[in-house]
Amino acid sequence: MWSDEQGSASRRFFYSAVFWLLVPGLIGLFLATFLYVPSFYDNLPLVVKPYLSFGRLRPTHVNIMIFGWLSQAYAGAILFILPRLTRTRLYSERLAHVNWWLWNLMMVGAAITLPLGLTQGREYAEMIWPLDLLAVLNWGLLAVNIWVTVMRRREPKIYVSLWNFMAATIVFIPVYMVGTKIWDPGGAYTGMTDNIVNYFYVHNLFNSWFTTAGVGLALYLLPKLTGKPLYSHRLALWGLWSVWAGQHHQLYSAAPDWLEYLTVVFSILAVVPTTAFIVNFFMTMRGSWNRVRDDVALRFLATGAIFWGLTCVQGVAQSFRTFSLLVHFTNWTVGHSHLAFVADYTFWAFALIYVMVPQLAHRPLHSRKLMEWHYWLITLGMTLFMAALWIAGVIQGLDWMSGRIPFLETVQAMHPLFGARLLGGLMAGAGVLCFVYNIWQTARRPQTAPAVALVGGGGE
Amino acid sequence: MRTSLFYLTSVSLASLLLGIIVTIIIPAEEPIGPSPLARPYTAQEARGRDIYKREGCHYCHTQQVRGPEANKGMIHQPGDIGPESAPGDYYYQSPVFWGTERQGPDLTHVASRQGLGNNKAWHILHLRNPRAVSPGSLMPSYDYLSPEELDALAVYLLTLK
Helix, strand or coil, rough: CCCCCCCCHHHHHHHHHHHHHHHHHHHHHHHHHHHHCHHHCCCCCCCCCHHHHHHHHHHHHHHHHHHHHHHHHHHHHHHHHHHHCCCCHHHHHHHHHHHHHHHHHHHHHHHCCCCCCCCCCCCCCCCCCHHHHHHHHHHHHHHHHHHHHHCCCCCCCCCCHHHHHHHHHHHHHHHHHHHHCCCCCCCCCCHHHHHHHHHHHHHHHHHHHHHHHHHHHHHHHHHHCCCCCCCCCCCCCCHHHHHHHHHHHHCCCCCCCCHHHHHHHHHCCCHHHHHHHHHHHHHHHHHCCCHHHHHHHHHHHHHHHHEEEEEEEEHHHHHHHHHHHCCCCCCCHHHHHHHCCCCCHHHHHHHHHHHHHHHHHHHCCCCCCHHHHHHHHHHHHHHHHHHHHHHHHHHHHHHHHHHHCHHHHHHHHHHHHHHHHHHHHHHHHHHHHHHHHHHHHHHCCCCCCCCCCCCCCCCC | CHHHHHHHHHHHHHHHHHHHHHHHHHHHCCCCCCCCCCCCHHHHHHHHHHHHHCHHHHHHHCCCCCHHHHCCCCCCCCCCCCCCCCCHHHCCCCCCCCCCCCCCCCCCHHCCCCCCCCHHHHHHHHHHCCCHHHCCCCCCCCCCCCCCHHHHHHHCCCCCC
């Protein structure tokens, strides 16, 4: 339970992340089916209807996706990387196990309370107060392991990934505390301020945790898989000024105009670190594209980076008032958030897991063929899914701004596109099943001889 | 190396702190009183608002009308989305339900829509079986709410003028 074996906590984080991925996946398919055929929900037995209602499952889907799957995959990868980049043992494997138990306690809590309708009612900050406290504790424990291991390192140089992990934890913890009003069990501010703080938090959850730590993870894996050093080490940390850009989530709102202009300026400034990362990534990739054919992990990493670039282009475009006016509130936004959380960060997490889990489990990956199926199903599925929603969003935006079409007709016009989204979601879901089955079979197979480096890259 | 760790920590935290001051605290200090549309809630209205939160209505219905669409956007009649939202409209609300998605129509001024949104009986009928009232609607049916809960929710919706 509290093993001191090196890598044991990292392995556990990966396994539980893979388990939790199934939950938002299934909920997502359920909700996509509902939006395509709403009458299917009407006919469910009355006893289960409250817990399967769209407004309760939607936050369950989001919270488990980002905190149960993605954040645990991040934690597993960070714990894997720390000893390798510092050339020392992890500060405390036991602490990491405590961290793992508490993290999963938080997720079980979220999976029970959110469908029960116990919520703080603020997007991405829905978890009730006790779970908020657990979240702060969890990121705190992870931060202790990161910071103390780096302090005790035997490698004099601090590689860029470590900088990113440290910056991510130190910024994200206060962001979470302010964002969820941690000192108040109600967890909400009053009036306009509540919305301003909510989107300060949402933006920085993305910016300081998923992007800063995620870029660190990608920049660790890339040289490993291509066998080439990073193109440039003088890479700026993900723009610190992006902390200021939260209000671009609510343009033309009742918040002060000067705040909107300010946040647009800072959003445009974010082009600088974004471009730096993209240039660095693709200059390092140069000459290695032939490896993508055989190495599915590298293919996931590179595809994720391409989608990441698209996320940033969309993000800057959406922070212009004119474009925001057209697509905000439409299904475009749903497409954009799936681009960020599924097509980039999740794709990077797949790459990390395919490389790290066989090493941690001391056995080769169960099936290469399933990896290929996983890649093609989820890449094509998500492309269809997102394209359908972007088209849907532009149609909705134009319809609404015309001021001549009854709202209900603009909803009905979504039907074929929601069908395409469901189809894309089913393909992605089938891909995820290939992935989960493959990892499960890898984990349960009897331990064999030293792991064959099936996917390239790997340990020191 | 200790110095650069110190540098990293202090620059990160300073940037964050400045961001909090400029983008949260200064806007919060603007003197905004309640607008004519703002209202302190009665016990039953507050109960209805809690049900609105519990059921996650705000994931599909926004409560903010942006300037360029004000009095122009169409729900049933051209322009019936209503006037632009002002900061003071939200004076008594915690949390606010501005929202980011419109799978359903904006509800800021739902109770000003004659013959539909301003009618409590219509709301209860619509909540229990949305597709009987609005064919093609994507709203879940809230027939699992008790009559008392439906009543409170409808009473809350009638405050959105």
